Amino acid sequence: MNIVTPVVIRGTGSFVPEQTITNDHFTSYLDTSDEWILQRTGIKTRRKVSEGESTVTMAAEACRRAIADSGCDPSDIDLLIVCTATPEMPIPSTSCILQGELGLAGAAAFDVSAACSGFVYGMVIAGQLLTTGLYKNVLVCGAEVLTSVTDYEDRATCILFGDGAGAVVMSKSPDPERGFLYNDLGADGTKWDYIWMPGGGTREPISQKVVDERLHFMRMRGRDVYKIAVTKMQSMVDDALTACNLTPDDLSMAIMHQSNRRIIESVRTRLKLPPEKVSVNIDKYGNTSAASIGLALDEARRSGRVKEGDIVLMMAFGAGVTWATIVARM
Numbered sequence: 408m409n410i411v412t413p414v415v416i417r418g419t420g421s422f423v424p425e426q427t428i429t430n431d432h433f434t435s436y437l438d439t440s441d442e443w444i445l446q447r448t449g450i451k452t453r454r455k456v457s458e459g460e461s462t463v464t465m466a467a468e469a470c471r472r473a474i475a476d477s478g479c480d481p482s483d484i485d486l487l488i489v490c491t492a493t494p495e496m497p498i499p500s501t502s503c504i505l506q507g508e509l510g511l512a513g514a515a516a517f518d519v520s521a522a523c524s525g526f527v528y529g530m531v532i533a534g535q536l537l538t539t540g541l542y543k544n545v546l547v548c549g550a551e552v553l554t555s556v557t558d559y560e561d562r563a564t565c566i567l568f569g570d571g572a573g574a575v576v577m578s579k580s581p582d583p584e585r586g587f588l589y590n591d592l593g594a595d596g597t598k599w600d601y602i603w604m605p606g607g608g609t610r611e612p613i614s615q616k617v618v619d620e621r622l623h624f625m626r627m628r629g630r631d632v633y634k635i636a637v638t639k640m641q642s643m644v645d646d647a648l649t650a651c652n653l654t655p656d657d658l659s660m661a662i663m664h665q666s667n668r669r670i671i672e673s674v675r676t677r678l679k680l681p682p683e684k685v686s687v688n689i690d691k692y693g694n695t696s697a698a699s700i701g702l703a704l705d706e707a708r709r710s711g712r713v714k715e716g717d718i719v720l721m722m723a724f725g726a727g728v729t730w731a732t733i734v735a736r737m
């Protein structure tokens with residue numbers, strides 16, 4: 408087994424807010440149905456922050472759980488990477504606010520903005536910085552309050568998104584057999600306007616016009632994204648397995664970004680993987696962007712579906728457009 412990045416995921420943690428939005432909520436004021444939402448997306452419910460909750464409060468809980476699970480002391484963490492498209496505020500970085508909240512005095516901290524691929528981007532960056540020896544224990548957290556940028560008058564997008572956070576603690580591998588067998592990051596910026604939020608940045612700073620024209624909400628060319636997501640995710644799997652000289656049977660688990668049940672299913676069918684080897688929680692949480700893989704990984708570990716020594720594929724595709732893959736021997 409060729410380990411290219413000798414790092415391990417020592418601990419995982421996640422958090423979702425209590426408040427739940429059911430499909431029935433949308434049918435009460437939009438021209439939609441539980442059947443349409445379930446059939447086209449696989450989503451039954453999604454979570455939403457309540458008063459007092461934010462990206463940082465959810466991230467802090469997920470991180471505390473990941474640190475506790477790893478057996479590290481918070482003072483052992485020397486780098487914090489937060490992956491988010493919905494930062495706590497524009498300045499400073501969410502990672503700095505979280506670093507203070509967690510009491511990780513002296514740890515370096517920065518944010519990664521790669522939307523749904525963010526968490527896998529963050530883990531690949533952490534892997535490289537651990538491999539060089541620059542850092543010893545890296546905390547990577549994906550956290551999103553997508554409900555704050557969701558247009559609840561747009562039936563094509565508002566049914567999709569939810570809030571949550573997932574985190575991992577990564578360290579250099581103590582065992583030469585364990586680590587990442589493959590990491591790949593990519594982007595195609597010519598498609599930046601497939602999923603975007605027009606207002607609130609420097610091109611269209613926040614103003615009454617931005618609010619009146621609802622430019623401060625996320626927009627998506629759903630069908631176009633769907634088509635390239637399916638094609639790209641399938642080729643990403645092929646590239647990863649070929650590079651690692653693995654067959655789908657070698658995979659213990661595939662953890663894919665939870666954007667649409669049909670996209671996950673298309674990759675599963677192509678790989679001929681049994682349903683129990685593919686992580687699905689989109690029914691409960693919807694699309695949580697950068698939190699999605701961390702949430703699913705934590706669930707899979709805690710339920711015993713991912714164990715030490717297992718070969719796990721983690722894969723995401725999202726706004727940018729961006730994509731990212733890791734094959735890990737856990």
Ligand code: UT7
Nearest residue numbers: 439440443447523562563629630632633636666667725726
């Ligand atoms: O996380 C980042 C990556 N994101 C993704 O990968 C998301 C990719 N896209 C998708 O998952 C799907 O495109 C959606 C779930 C967003 C939409 O599903 P679709 O099967 O692609 O539907 P569509 O956009 O092609 O729309 C089909 C029809 C349209 O009506 P007409 O034009 O055929 O009359 C829509 O207006 O469904 C209509 N529609 C709805 N109907 C009932 C759109 N939203 C709804 C709705 N309820 N909520």
